[in-house]
Amino acid sequence: MPRSGRGKFMPVIVVIGGQWGDEGKGRTIDLLAQNASIVARYSAGNNAGHTVVNDMGTFRLHLVPAGIFYGDKVCIMGNGVVVDPPVLLEEIQDLQSKGVSVKNLYVSDRCHIVMPYHILIDRADEELRGPAAIGTTFRGVGPAFVDKVGRIGIRMVDLINPDAFRERLSLVLPYKNAVLQKLYGLEPLDFDKVYEAYRDFGRRLAPFVADTAVMVQEALTRGETILLEGAQGSLLDLDSGTYEYVTSSVPSSTAAGAGLGIGIGPTQITRVVAVYKAYQTRVGNGPMPTELKGGVGDELREKGQEYGATTGRPRRCGWFDAVAARYTARLNGLSGAVITRLDVLDTFASVKVCTSYQVDGVPVDRFPASRGRLACCEPIFEELPGWQEPTTHVRRFEDLPRHAREYVKRLEQLIGVPVALVSVGPEREQAIIVKPIL
Numbered sequence: 001m002p003r004s005g006r007g008k009f010m011p012v013i014v015v016i017g018g019q020w021g022d023e024g025k026g027r028t029i030d031l032l033a034q035n036a037s038i039v040a041r042y043s044a045g046n047n048a049g050h051t052v053v054n055d056m057g058t059f060r061l062h063l064v065p066a067g068i069f070y071g072d073k074v075c076i077m078g079n080g081v082v083v084d085p086p087v088l089l090e091e092i093q094d095l096q097s098k099g100v101s102v103k104n105l106y107v108s109d110r111c112h113i114v115m116p117y118h119i120l121i122d123r124a125d126e127e128l129r130g131p132a133a134i135g136t137t138f139r140g141v142g143p144a145f146v147d148k149v150g151r152i153g154i155r156m157v158d159l160i161n162p163d164a165f166r167e168r169l170s171l172v173l174p175y176k177n178a179v180l181q182k183l184y185g186l187e188p189l190d191f192d193k194v195y196e197a198y199r200d201f202g203r204r205l206a207p208f209v210a211d212t213a214v215m216v217q218e219a220l221t222r223g224e225t226i227l228l229e230g231a232q233g234s235l236l237d238l239d240s241g242t243y244e245y246v247t248s249s250v251p252s253s254t255a256a257g258a259g260l261g262i263g264i265g266p267t268q269i270t271r272v273v274a275v276y277k278a279y280q281t282r283v284g285n286g287p288m289p290t291e292l293k294g295g296v297g298d299e300l301r302e303k304g305q306e307y308g309a310t311t312g313r314p315r316r317c318g319w320f321d322a323v324a325a326r327y328t329a330r331l332n333g334l335s336g337a338v339i340t341r342l343d344v345l346d347t348f349a350s351v352k353v354c355t356s357y358q359v360d361g362v363p364v365d366r367f368p369a370s371r372g373r374l375a376c377c378e379p380i381f382e383e384l385p386g387w388q389e390p391t392t393h394v395r396r397f398e399d400l401p402r403h404a405r406e407y408v409k410r411l412e413q414l415i416g417v418p419v420a421l422v423s424v425g426p427e428r429e430q431a432i433i434v435k436p437i438l
């Protein structure tokens with residue numbers, strides 16, 4: 001176990017999504033942050049929507065880490081996050097207007113910026129894809145990561161320096177305007193308008209900008225507890241997910257991206273926890289073997305109010321997919337799992353879990369790489385008795401109804417890692433700590 005210079009144990013815990021996003025990462029981070037000193041987001045952009053419900057209200061965070069509600073925690077947006085400046089400024093203002101302090105918020109000087117042309121390109125790309133559209137959030141996040149990899153991005157360190165920004169935009173905008181006009185047939189963007197608006201955003205964001213990797217590294221040497229907040233889910237990851245129906249974050253949304261996206265080495269990460277819903281959801285297009293169209297799928301959506309925190313789109317719903325869960329547990333090297341939304345299943349007479357797939361009667365025991373093959377996979381379900389009792393008030397595992405305990409134990413067995421936390425409602429205290437994570 002890594003230790004600080006003074007020999008103190010220093011947990012660095014990564015919290016990721018084990019499915020297709022929206023598993024309840026925000027809710028989990030909000031709970032765990034009580035015992036951490038830093039909460040740092042390490043990937044993606046405002047395509048994410050992390051909901052936190054606490055005594056100050058209901059908040060949907062798109063960029064700001066979910067530890068922000070504790071005045072004494074340092075909240076960091078690491079270099080792996082792409083920042084849309086007006087969106088971040090609005091989120092900050094919204095938090096402040098609800099009495100939440102952002103004095104401990106820091107944004108990495110190495111973050112890439114989502115520019116207006118990224119948003120135009122996101123929409124235009126989706127139109128060009130036609131029936132093969134990914135179903136993106138239209139936030140420009142994919143195109144911003146494309147530019148990062150293509151070495152034509154603009155970073156926060158440039159944005160907050162008017163001269164550096166002018167120089168960089170002078171190089172980048174003519175290139176992007178040529179792409180907008182020649183490839184997509186769109187109007188070019190006016191240099192002065194973009195420059196002036198974004199220079200102003202840069203001026204307003206500058207007080208938050210820091211070399212955040214150094215802050216994390218110094219906290220490590222002091223032996224402090226650090227939570228690394230993932231976005232999206234492992235099945236939306238570029239390498240491990242259901243490509244091409246994935247998101248484009250570099251670094252990866254899996255645990256492997258955490259060190260890179262925050263500026264620490266992989267040996268410094270001590271624990272990886274994945275959040276899983278007690279059933280399955282997905283927003284956007286792409287294969288989803290356990291999807292239930294109509295009937296129980298609609299029931300899950302209405303009982304769970306499964307509508308996206310970012311776009312408000314209805315989420316596709318189905319029974320828990322243990323083949324996919326086992327796959328994401330393995331590829332993230334999980335130390336533990338969190339099961340959320342158990343309460344959404346409270347009224348069902350029976351619940352099902354997909355334990356394996358088959359194609360034309362032949363078992364498929366691994367999560368396939370091929371989108372086409374996954375789309376042909378038929379789920380094989382195991383049916384368990386429902387508990388038909390409310391669980392939202394339960395705070396100890398042994399107080400859950402017997403069939404609810406058996407359901408969680410069966411998920412634990414199928415995922416193959418210990419369940420550390422069970423969530424029975426969106427509020428901070430609606431949680432059952434099975435094994436301490438911090």
Ligand code: GDP
Nearest residue numbers: 022023024025026050051309341423424425426
């Ligand atoms: P994230 O993107 O992983 O942070 O998840 P989202 O915030 O997009 O979606 C999770 C939704 O489930 C939010 O509306 C949460 O308030 C809600 N939620 C989280 N845990 C629970 C739970 O245990 N029960 C219920 N009923 N809702 C929950």
Ligand code: IMO
Nearest residue numbers: 021022047048049135136137231232247283284
């Ligand atoms: P959180 O962090 C659920 C999905 C989109 C789409 C695909 C690509 O809240 O769990 P993008 O805009 O990223 O290029 O869209 O990825 N997607 C998410 N789905 N939760 C998210 O984030 C998501 N972020 C992206 O719906 O299918």
Ligand code: MG
Nearest residue numbers: 022049050309
């Ligand atoms: Mg979400």
